[in-house]
Amino acid sequence: MILLQVIVGGLLIGAVYALFSSGLTLIWGMMNVINFAHGEFVMLGMYVAFWAFTLAGAGPASFTALAAVVLFILGVIVYMALIRQVMRGPMLAQILSTFGLLLLLRYAAFWAFSANFVTLPEDLVGPSFNLGGILLSAPKLLAGGVALALTIGMHVLLTRTAIGSQILAVAEDRDAAMLMGIRPDRMQAIAWGLAGASAGIAGALIATFFPISPTAGESLALIAFVVVTLGGFGSVPGAMIAGLVIGLIESLSAYYFGPIYQDVFVYGLFVVVLWVRPHGLLGKA
Amino acid sequence: MRQSRTIGWAALAIALLGFPLIFSGAYYEQLAALVILSAISASAWNLIGGYAGQVSVGHAVFFGAGAYMPLLFYKLWAVSPLLGFPAGVAVSLTVAVVIGVPTFRLSGHYFSMATIAVAELIRILVGNWDFLGASIGLMGPPTARGWWDLVFRSSVPYYYIFLSVLAVLLAFTRWMERGRFGYYLRAIRTNERAARSLGVPVSRYKLLALMVSAGFTSLAGSLYAAKFGFIDPNSGLAILVSVNMVIMAALGGAGRLLGPLLGAAILVPLQTTMNSIFGGGGTGLTYVFYGGIILLIARFEPGGLIQMTERILTRLRAHAARSKAQAGGVNAA
Amino acid sequence: MLLEANDVTMAFGGFLAVSGASLGVAEGEIVGLIGPNGAGKSTLFNCLAGDLKPTSGRVVFDGVDVTRANPETHAKIGIGRTFQVPATFTDLTVLENVMVGAFARHPNATGAREAAWRVLELTGLAGQAERRAGNLGTPGRKRLEIARARATAPRLVLLDEALAGLNPAEVQQAIELVRAIHRTGVTLVIVEHIMEVILTLAERVVVFNQGRVIAQGPPNDVVNDPAVIDAYLGHSHARRSQQGTIA
Numbered sequence: 001m002i003l004l005q006v007i008v009g010g011l012l013i014g015a016v017y018a019l020f021s022s023g024l025t026l027i028w029g030m031m032n033v034i035n036f037a038h039g040e041f042v043m044l045g046m047y048v049a050f051w052a053f054t055l056a057g058a059g060p061a062s063f064t065a066l067a068a069v070v071l072f073i074l075g076v077i078v079y080m081a082l083i084r085q086v087m088r089g090p091m092l093a094q095i096l097s098t099f100g101l102l103l104l105l106r107y108a109a110f111w112a113f114s115a116n117f118v119t120l121p122e123d124l125v126g127p128s129f130n131l132g133g134i135l136l137s138a139p140k141l142l143a144g145g146v147a148l149a150l151t152i153g154m155h156v157l158l159t160r161t162a163i164g165s166q167i168l169a170v171a172e173d174r175d176a177a178m179l180m181g182i183r184p185d186r187m188q189a190i191a192w193g194l195a196g197a198s199a200g201i202a203g204a205l206i207a208t209f210f211p212i213s214p215t216a217g218e219s220l221a222l223i224a225f226v227v228v229t230l231g232g233f234g235s236v237p238g239a240m241i242a243g244l245v246i247g248l249i250e251s252l253s254a255y256y257f258g259p260i261y262q263d264v265f266v267y268g269l270f271v272v273v274l275w276v277r278p279h280g281l282l283g284k285a
Numbered sequence: 286m287r288q289s290r291t292i293g294w295a296a297l298a299i300a301l302l303g304f305p306l307i308f309s310g311a312y313y314e315q316l317a318a319l320v321i322l323s324a325i326s327a328s329a330w331n332l333i334g335g336y337a338g339q340v341s342v343g344h345a346v347f348f349g350a351g352a353y354m355p356l357l358f359y360k361l362w363a364v365s366p367l368l369g370f371p372a373g374v375a376v377s378l379t380v381a382v383v384i385g386v387p388t389f390r391l392s393g394h395y396f397s398m399a400t401i402a403v404a405e406l407i408r409i410l411v412g413n414w415d416f417l418g419a420s421i422g423l424m425g426p427p428t429a430r431g432w433w434d435l436v437f438r439s440s441v442p443y444y445y446i447f448l449s450v451l452a453v454l455l456a457f458t459r460w461m462e463r464g465r466f467g468y469y470l471r472a473i474r475t476n477e478r479a480a481r482s483l484g485v486p487v488s489r490y491k492l493l494a495l496m497v498s499a500g501f502t503s504l505a506g507s508l509y510a511a512k513f514g515f516i517d518p519n520s521g522l523a524i525l526v527s528v529n530m531v532i533m534a535a536l537g538g539a540g541r542l543l544g545p546l547l548g549a550a551i552l553v554p555l556q557t558t559m560n561s562i563f564g565g566g567g568t569g570l571t572y573v574f575y576g577g578i579i580l581l582i583a584r585f586e587p588g589g590l591i592q593m594t595e596r597i598l599t600r601l602r603a604h605a606a607r608s609k610a611q612a613g614g615v616n617a618a
Numbered sequence: 619m620l621l622e623a624n625d626v627t628m629a630f631g632g633f634l635a636v637s638g639a640s641l642g643v644a645e646g647e648i649v650g651l652i653g654p655n656g657a658g659k660s661t662l663f664n665c666l667a668g669d670l671k672p673t674s675g676r677v678v679f680d681g682v683d684v685t686r687a688n689p690e691t692h693a694k695i696g697i698g699r700t701f702q703v704p705a706t707f708t709d710l711t712v713l714e715n716v717m718v719g720a721f722a723r724h725p726n727a728t729g730a731r732e733a734a735w736r737v738l739e740l741t742g743l744a745g746q747a748e749r750r751a752g753n754l755g756t757p758g759r760k761r762l763e764i765a766r767a768r769a770t771a772p773r774l775v776l777l778d779e780a781l782a783g784l785n786p787a788e789v790q791q792a793i794e795l796v797r798a799i800h801r802t803g804v805t806l807v808i809v810e811h812i813m814e815v816i817l818t819l820a821e822r823v824v825v826f827n828q829g830r831v832i833a834q835g836p837p838n839d840v841v842n843d844p845a846v847i848d849a850y851l852g853h854s855h856a857r858r859s860q861q862g863t864i865a
Binding site: 261 | 571
């Protein structure tokens with residue numbers, strides 16, 4: 001029974017991982033840029049949720065929406081002010097740019113919010129309840145459900161809507177897209193906005209059941225890296241599956257070996273994937 | 286041209302050798318030693334990050350391996366920490382192979398992500414392993430039983446030891462720059478596909494560069510452990526250790542011989558000053574500042590201060606040449 | 619045959635970019651590879667160069683099967699190539715660019731530098747040796763591209779649209795350069811769009827359309843082949859040409 005609970009819990013958190021990782025893989029596939037500050041976007045989403053609740057009494061629906069908007073805007077700004085220019089330059093500049101952003105955001109949060117962690121009230125979303133012998137935490141259930149829906153929604157947005165196909169067109173062949181009248185710059189900015197929003201929403205959801213601190217982004221970014229690598233370069237469906245897998249592995253590792261080592265398993269898995277199947281589950285070779 | 290170069294080198298050598306004699310006093314001596322030590326690890330990073338263009342943001346793992354091994358040897362067998370230096374290098378080379386072999390045949394991002402992940406993985410493991418002191422860490426010999434314990438009361442001996450190691454590293458870098466290794470690394474950095482088409486064994490050279498880099502970074506870590514007589518996961522394996530190496534090399538000039546030394550000479554005193562002004566709470570602010578610097582370098586001047594200076598000088602020379610030509614034209618008329 | 623492609627097929631998913639292509643290049647030849655856009659010649663080119671691994675078929679160089687070999691191996695055994703968009707090492711000087719190529723045969727810098735100088739003189743770039751390669755214009759970069767590949771002392775060079783984007787005067791100079799390279803004993807396979815270049819340079823032409831070889835032979839024969847005209851200009855034009863209604 002406990003094992004079943006661990007599995008369900010792992011899948012739920014895995015759905016959240018899938019959500020913010022799908023934004024990262026979208027950008028990667030589109031522009032060949034890895035946002036090293038992606039974990040910090042999630043962290044900021046957590047803080048937006050916290051402050052919206054603390055200062056204005058906002059509920060989960062409101063603060064999640066707010067986090068989406070704020071981080072969407074941040075994503076677009078980062079693209080316009082930084083990524084657009086370094087994309088064309090040497091690899092060193094590309095990687096240093098988002099790495100510098102990581103430091104800037106993380107330590108600005110440190111300085112503004114102090115190193116201590118804060119939390120949202122435990123019963124904000126609802127109490128834990130028993131479903132057929134499994135103890136389910138309401139915030140985790142909500143987070144997992146919403147995340148899964150949104151990740152699927154992202155996939156649908158990309159593959160079934162006009163704007164989505166424009167984004168994918170730019171990802172596929174920038175020049176051809178231009179010839180078709182699509183503006184790559186605008187699509188890339190939107191992609192960054194979507195990536196930011198997915199990170200922000202994920203952060204707001206996580207904030208309902210997890211302590212919020214400036215360093216929260218550190219392990220989340222690494223999880224995102226493992227997920228996008230396992231899922232495959234640029235593949236949102238891949239990130240979805242990989243996210244669930246990683247969440248599951250993390251949960252099972254914590255159960256069998258203790259929570260201290262759960263990250264070790266995930267990072268260790270990363271190294272194994274790199275050795276054995278670097279192109280991931282659904283990536284193009 | 287040749288002559289002014291040699292004079293420049295001689296001047297630098299004299300300045301470095303004579304520094305502690307001119308600026309004596311514990312504060313300056315310690316600062317100088319720290320600058321040189323930081324320059325060693327930044328210059329080591331430079332080999333893979335600057336010259337080969339493969340950006341490692343987890344180099345702390347090599348530094349930490351180098352720092353832990355000597356102190357571990359001392360803890361286990363009460364021997365001189367010096368005996369642990371090669372062990373640190375061996376561990377670092379192994380980690381380098383584990384990271385490099387799978388990722389160097391893929392695009393650069395995989396390597397960068399892998400460095401961060403492996404560094405974190407090792408930090409967590411070490412921090413929870415009592416054998417290595419867990420979160421408390423390891424300590425070295427409290428007093429010198431002989432010169433081989435590398436325990437000196439003054440920073441001056443350390444300064445000269447560090448300087449010798451830096452000199453060897455820079456000499457190696459210089460030699461590499463001028464030979465096939467250096468040309469191939471720069472080709473790889475600029476355009477891997479073109480390099481391949483010219484017969485450059487890309488993955489092999491990247492791995493070689495990483496291994497040399499890891500080895501020297503490990504030495505820097507060992508020297509750090511020798512001087513401070515203490516290491517813990519935070520001072521040896523945390524991300525900020527990696528950040529320091531990266532920013533010093535990038536600020537001075539990644540891919541340039543003296544870039545890391547320049548960066549260290551600027552940032553180490555700066556960091557020391559900021560620490561004394563802001564205290565521990567200043568740590569957050571320092572790294573906000575560092576993040577900003579890295580951002581600006583990446584966005585505006587990836588070649589760092591050295592490249593910026595060269596650019597300005599070229600523009601000034603062109604401007605002077607134009608003015609001279611114009612003046613000449615007026616006179617002729 | 620110095621270079622042979624045997625029944626090479628390259629499939630991307632369900633799409634056959636190249637289908638059962640066979641061609642042979644004898645030592646000392648200049649062979650042109652032409653065809654309309656999207657005909658598959660670039661794909662075949664990349665299969666020959668080692669950038670792509672064919673789905674099926676074989677590529678053999680001087681008796682050695684290089685079908686699955688990577689580009690570095692290709693260069694080592696004597697196949698050089700240029701890129702359509704010059705892949706210049708922009709931050710290196712012209713000399714240093716060529717030296718990277720020369721290092722393939724000369725492990726130490728002095729030897730590589732001498733070999734590079736000789737190539738620079740051969741290709742007319744000696745005057746620009748110390749210039750930053752990124753400051754060269756397109757013609758210079760294309761010339762450098764060829765020089766660099768030549769410095770690896772190849773037996774065969776694959777030229778990928780080395781003359782595209784040049785004005786008529788530059789095209790003439792480039793043709794001279796290609797001839798000079800050929801005279802030093804290098805076999806050449808040229809992918810080109812510009813008919814004049816192919817007619818002038820190539821001894822033999824292979825025509826591609828829709829992934830297949832549709833014609834082979836001396837340039838003048840190939841140009842008048844109805845199948846080739848059809849491929850380039852469309853069916854009606856071929857018919858009209860046969861009926862003699864085109865002046």
